[in-house]
Structure formats: structure tokens, C-alpha cells
Amino acid sequence: MFEMLLRRLGLSPYEASAYSALVRYGPLTATELGRITHIPQSRVYDVVSKLVKKGLVAVSGGNPSVYRAIRPSVALRAYSEEVAKRLSSVATKAAEIGEALRGLQPPLEDARIWSMTSLSTTVYEMASLLSSARVEVLAALSLDAFRRLQKDLQEASERGVSVCLVSYDELPPQRYLDEQFERRARGPQILVSDRQEMLIATRWNPAGEQAYAFTTSNPELMRVFVEYYLMVTRGMAKLVYTRFGGEVTERSFLYLQRAVSLVRELWRNKMRVEVRVQGVDTKTYEPVEVSGIARKVYINVKRGVTSLYVQTDKGVVSIGGWGAYIEDIQANFIHVRGVPRGG
Numbered sequence: 169m170f171e172m173l174l175r176r177l178g179l180s181p182y183e184a185s186a187y188s189a190l191v192r193y194g195p196l197t198a199t200e201l202g203r204i205t206h207i208p209q210s211r212v213y214d215v216v217s218k219l220v221k222k223g224l225v226a227v228s229g230g231n232p233s234v235y236r237a238i239r240p241s242v243a244l245r246a247y248s249e250e251v252a253k254r255l256s257s258v259a260t261k262a263a264e265i266g267e268a269l270r271g272l273q274p275p276l277e278d279a280r281i282w283s284m285t286s287l288s289t290t291v292y293e294m295a296s297l298l299s300s301a302r303v304e305v306l307a308a309l310s311l312d313a314f315r316r317l318q319k320d321l322q323e324a325s326e327r328g329v330s331v332c333l334v335s336y337d338e339l340p341p342q343r344y345l346d347e348q349f350e351r352r353a354r355g356p357q358i359l360v361s362d363r364q365e366m367l368i369a370t371r372w373n374p375a376g377e378q379a380y381a382f383t384t385s386n387p388e389l390m391r392v393f394v395e396y397y398l399m400v401t402r403g404m405a406k407l408v409y410t411r412f413g414g415e416v417t418e419r420s421f422l423y424l425q426r427a428v429s430l431v432r433e434l435w436r437n438k439m440r441v442e443v444r445v446q447g448v449d450t451k452t453y454e455p456v457e458v459s460g461i462a463r464k465v466y467i468n469v470k471r472g473v474t475s476l477y478v479q480t481d482k483g484v485v486s487i488g489g490w491g492a493y494i495e496d497i498q499a500n501f502i503h504v505r506g507v508p509r510g511g
Contacts, residue, residue: 223286
């Protein structure tokens with residue numbers, strides 16, 4: 169039934185069969201895909217290559233390459249834009265099919281890197297990441313990418329997600345964002361949703377509706393790019409606007425550097441700062457949770473070190489960020505709350 173619906177969207181029988189199989193079974197090699205779908209091996213690579221070009225499938229390079237279906241609700245919506253000129257009702261059909269297929273797709277729980285080349289699919293994938301964020305979003309965007317995602321960024325902010333945006337172009341203050349920076353450079357488009365998944369686009373061609381982007385949920389790769397974002401992309405950018413310390417006096421974070429930014433703004437406003445941290449003891453690697461009053465911040469830009477010292481009922485505890493080993497605790501979640509003195 170699903171294959172028949174996909175064919176109504178303009179996919180060939182082999183393309184519909186291959187996409188449906190990838191949705192149902194998750195990532196597969198071309199050989200595995202051919203075995204499941206009975207597509208001749210001489211045709212499989214041509215079929216998946218066309219699906220990649222249409223923005224329906226992502227590929228992870230290797231020997232052999234592995235293919236996975238891009239989320240149906242994202243991919244089919246993007247694909248509908250490509251063929252809408254030829255089929256007026258395709259958008260509605262694509263949305264219906266995407267929702268019908270949503271429950272069939274296995275969760276993405278692997279460490280591979282998936283690439284895509286369709287700009288519209290990349291934009292919808294980024295919008296999907298924004299809609300799934302619950303705590304924190306890190307974004308670095310060109311003006312074109314920002315305009316395409318502005319509504320999604322605002323909706324995330326309105327849900328209480330702490331959004332940090334670095335713009336590569338001049339952009340008026342977006343006062344719904346927690347932090348907005350400007351860095352005049354042609355850097356990659358970066359979007360990190362919580363610590364769940366990230367998307368990096370190294371090529372962004374609006375005129376040709378093309379992009380070269382990859383996504384991954386590999387925690388080690390995410391850590392590398394998050395450090396690059398915090399130390400270089402954000403760290404070397406000019407602050408345009410912040411709500412910290414004014415409109416925002418309480419927030420949750422996954423990244424210590426941004427939690428410290430709020431702490432410092434609250435101190436500037438003469439507030440007492442309460443902190444709750446969930447993380448890992450760097451000596452025993454056991455889960456730990458502490459609460460107390462923020463007492464001191466240590467930042468060494470050259471060494472790339474940011475530490476927060478918290479007075480607890482058991483003494484002062486040092487808090488480090490993702491991958492910390494010098495401090496007492498590696499923070500995985502930080503809640504910061506400013507309280508008026510005497511309150």
C-alpha cells in the first residue's frame with residue numbers, strides 16, 4: 169500500500185520499493201537492500217543514487233556505503249516542493265503519507281554520518297531538529313538560512329528552549345533569542361539540537377537549490393563540533409543581543425559556557441545565583457547531582473577551560489563542561505536561577 173502511495177508521488181516502482189524498505193528496516197547496504205526488495209543488483213546503486221538526489225535518502229560513506237531513509241515527514245514534504253509544479257495535490261498527499269510512515273521508521277541509534285545534497289530537504293531536516301529540541305539549541309546561520317528557519321527558531325524559543333544564534337551576516341536583534349552574535353565569515357551552517365543530533369552544511373547554494381550537509385548523533389563528533397562552535401564560532405563573534413540577566417533570570421543548559429554567561433549577567437544585576445547540576449564525578453565516573461550557590465567562574469580562553477565553582481552544603485565543588493576531567497564534576501545538565509538579594 170505504501171509503495172503504491174509513493175508511486176503516486178512520482179517515484180518509480182524500484183524507487184518506491186527501496187525507500188519503503190529503508191523506512192521499514194533502517195540503514196542498509198545496497199546488497200542488503202537488493203536482497204530485501206528483489207531489485208536486481210545491477211540496478212540498486214542507480215536507484216539509491218536517484219533517491220539521494222531527490223532528497224529522500226542519506227548516505228554514509230564507507231566500504232560498503234550504507235543508506236537510510238530521511239524522516240518521511242521531512243523528506244516527503246521537501247520532495248513535494250520539487251514536484252508541486254507538476255502535481256497540485258502532492259503536498260497534501262506527501263504530508264499524509266509521511267505521517268502514515270512515521271511509526272514504521274526505526275529510531276536513529278547509530279554513530280554514522282549521513283549526507284544529503286538537497287537544499288529543501290536540508291532545511292526541513294533543520295526545522296525538524298528545532299522542533300525536537302527541549303533544552304538548548306546552538307545555531308550558526310547565513311542570512312538565507314536564517315530567513316528559512318526564522319519561524320522555527322522563534323517557536324523553539326517560545327517553548328522555553330535556550331537558543332543561541334551566530335549570524336554570518338548583519339541581522340537586526342531578534343529579541344526572542346536568548347543570545348545573538350554576529351561573525352562576518354563564511355562558515356558552515358551549524359545546528360545542534362540538545363545533545364541528540366547535529367547538522368552541518370558546508371555548502372549552501374540557494375540559487376541552485378543545493379546543499380552539502382551531513383547529520384550525526386555520534387556523541388564524540390558532536391562534542392568536537394560543539395567545542396568548535398563555543399570556542400570559535402561563538403567565542404570569536406560579537407555579541408549583538410542577550411536576554412540573560414534581564415528578561416531571562418532562570419534557564420536550563422546542557423553546555424557550561426552558556427550557563428556561565430547567564431551566571432555572570434545575573435551577578436552584574438546584583439542577584440544571588442542558585443545552581444543545580446547533574447553530571448558525572450570525574451574521579452569515580454558515577455552519576456552525581458549537586459545544588460548550591462554559584463561563587464566563582466574561571467575562564468582560560470587559551471586553554472579552552474571554563475569552570476564554575478558552587479558552594480554546596482558539603483563544601484565548594486568545581487564544575488566543568490562536556491569532557492571535563494580537571495574539575496570535580498562533568499556537567500551534563502545545568503539549571504541556573506537568579507534570586508534577588510534578600511529574596
